[in-house]
Amino acid sequence: MRIQRITYLSLGTNQGNKTENLQSAIDLIADEIGAVLKVASIYETASWGFDSDNFYNTCIKVSTYLPPEQLIQKLLTIEKDLGRVRVDSDSYADRLIDLDILLFDDEIIFNKDLIVPHPRMLERKFALAPLAEIATGVIHPIAKKKISLCLQECVDDSDIKQLNIPLKRPIPISEQYNYIAVEGNIGAGKTTLSTMISNDFNAKIVLERFADNPFLPKFYEDQERYAFPLEMSFLADRYQQLSDDLAQFDLFKNFVISDYYIFKSLIFAQVTLQNDEYKLYRKMFDLMYKEIVKPDLYVYLYQNTDRLLKNIEKRGREYEQNIEASYLEKIHDGYSNFIKTQQNLNILVIDVSELDFVQNRDDYKTIIQKIKEHRP
Template sequence: MLLSLGSNQGNSLENLQNAVDQLFLELGSVKQISPVYKTKSWGFEGADFLNCVILIQTRLESAAVIDLILTIEKELGRVRSTQGYTDRLIDIDILFYGDKILYTEKLEVPHPRLHQRNFVLYPLNDIATTFEHPVLKKEIRELLKETTDQLIPEKITESLKNPNSAYNLSAQNYIAIEGNIGAGKTTLASMISEDFNAKLILERFKDNPFLPKFYEDQARYAFPLEMSFLADRYQQLLDDIGQYDLFKDFMIGDYDCFKSLIFAKITLTEEEYNLYKKLHGIMYREIARPDLYIYLYQNPERLLENIKKRGRSYEQDISENYLLKINKGYLNMIKNSSPGKVKIIDISELDFVKNRADYLSILNQIK
């Protein structure tokens, strides 16, 4: 989503920075910020404006976005006028919501007049020059060449800070997020990957033919299931970790190779486990280990709720006792890990999918 920000009252640069910071806290990850331009007031006589455009990634629907933006403007001191164009402390306009075309009572996207305004087109061209206007079917650079607006913005030397950079997750080359069944590790890893340009490594096991059978008869299918996971995880990690992506800042996965030992310890007999552990050691000897290992702790009650919600038929009979054993296995492994390399985050009272504040609190603990 591309937003235009403007201010011509008070400390305009500070107003823009406050808006960027608040949009990050409440709306989503700030992917790019254009240079800041100074422009004569457009459509009325007033003080010069400072303007910029930001690219922001949000998981909210458009109706929720416009309501949130109006709230943020009000929190930052804007008083809306019914008298047309006026001075303002802050102005936040939605230019594009991806390639969607929206016409509602509150919102028209793409912004109907953006192609007529240099104070929008100049910063927009800096960060989205080849983006195609979904209605006009022209790239931003073409719209800039064709505009009839005679007011030429002046790029200033000061710039805005991206609040994303405060988290600096790329300081770690490889982060693994682990947790019990239903803890939300895949969801969190996916969200971080999207927000911070990380290569995503997800465990592929949904089509494992032994998994449904295991939940029906654990004694019979435990060993073939664990051997299947052992081979699959090894091959995947060998492929994914070994192939660095030059366009990604770091790697993040929703599992670690030692997960296999934790589950095998619970499900296998002593003789089977000893054999399994020996094979595990041979196979994973050369596999790169995470620089940081995150364990998401949730209480068994929440785990059972999450398992029920996601609706996998073969998981519905998982017992609380089985989940407690898995938690214990993880905690035992963590006790024997290098200090500072493992972080336990209790998410039992958090909802990081629906509540961005909860998500950011987790990021703060990770960084």
């Protein structure tokens, strides 16, 4: 299990559009490092150790899974992506963006690539002032004093000015939504995406227990005979799982993600059942559906049929290998009709046919960005 850690980062710039530089860095940190929990004000100071344009400085509180050694490498990459060119020199110079680790939990780190707490932070108002704004009660692990007291005792007599220029804190999807359901056709990648989001955003996850269904292999061998017991068993199991699992979580405090929504039962039943069987099934479904918690966001992953067939072949489940394109297309039509008729469900459709969000981090980030930017 990965552990989330709290780090405080210092950001500075004295070139170009300084406010924009800071905001861009904050946005990239949110994308690449972890959730930005707090953002301090911007503080303006004269350049330190050389004559040049004034600096804008701020500090942010970040929750991250990265160990400190990986964190500093990510910060160096972000600096480079924003246009900073580092030179081999100990002298002070203009900086498009400067990112430093001030604190990493209460750890003390000394190695050739990283020293934490930052070795000069107690000497610099431009680091302590924004840090004290958002971490006033935090204890410096070496000085053994609160950051607010460290600021009071700082011997730096340079002028520092707090600016009334707001910086925007990127809101992670774990704060935008309490419960997300990820859906899609067979082989669309819904379980994989749900698991990735759960890992990255510390979400409670609910995964469909399809592998335990004894009727599933039999259904693919004889659909007409086993369709009704299969769909009824799926419905009962999905209802029980969602009722039990969601009841364990406080949906106002926990971020929950599932790789299915119970309405998929009706979509598959429409395709597989005879008319009289479907009528009976629908009565049972309607009774259960009223009791199920609705997701704050319903994400439907669309993949074209050719890509679905390739995914199904690749994952190698023996009982799925004879699934025909026509069956997948009927399932997709069922989802399409469901999406068109749902007025009270917040739905986001994402075409992932040309995305490889497992192997390509940028493709995964594209999906996360679509979720962040979605408005009902």
